[in-house]
Amino acid sequence: MRLPRSFYARTSLAVAPDLLGLHLVHRDGATLQIGRIVETEAYMGPEDLAAHSAGGRRTARTEVMFGPPGHAYVYLIYGFWNCLNVVASPAGVPHAVLLRAVEPVANIASGTWGPGLLCRAMGIDRTLNAIDLRGDVLWIERPRGNGPAVRIGTSARIGVEYAGEWARRPWRFFDRDSPFLSSCSAAARRRAGIA
DNA sequence: ATTTGGATCGGT
DNA sequence: CCGATCCAAATT
Secondary structure, three states, X not given: OEOOHHHHOOOHHHHHHHOOXXXXXXXXXXXXXXXXXXXXXXXXXXXXXXXXXXHHOOOOOOHHHHOOOOEEEEEEEOOOEXXXXXXXXXXXXXXXXXXXXXXXXXXXXXXXXXXXHHHHHHOOOHHXXXXXXXXXXXXXXXXXXXXXXXXXXXXXXXXXXXXXXXXXXXXXXXXXXXXXXXXXXXXXXXXXXXX
């Protein structure tokens, strides 16, 4: 079942931990690529200096965050990595949740730890920017039976040192039991038996 | 028109 | 730490 619009119509701080354990699904032609979300970060809009929408900055790139919740915000970073965000909060409040890692569930070939690799592995790029997450191309759903309970860990967000005190807020959320986190070293993954 | 720096990653 | 490699935003 796709998540209802109301799920997304809350602050990114509320949405980010609730996304853990849910399934991100991308329809690529006839195949469904599925990943279990295990790491997210909340970006809290105008007052959050780490957010692209800090200060209410409204540009062609950030525009989708000002629209209705439950849409995708996909942007290119460092020249070649795509990053996927979920737009949160009612229209006019530019909140977003960055999806940082998933665990492969179906039809995923390469690594999914870290926001750039996640997009590469699931075939997500800027052509999907602004797409409605209640459509039939990209969506998030609750797995059958809700899946196992998630033990949630938190930390400061990654790669936002420029944001001063905002960088230190514990707005990164992850499944403590997942070996597929972006902060896990390659060695740790090998120990866990993952390519 | 030009410049600058970025919500990354893997290898060293 | 470095390099790969490019777009958006701010500045001239």
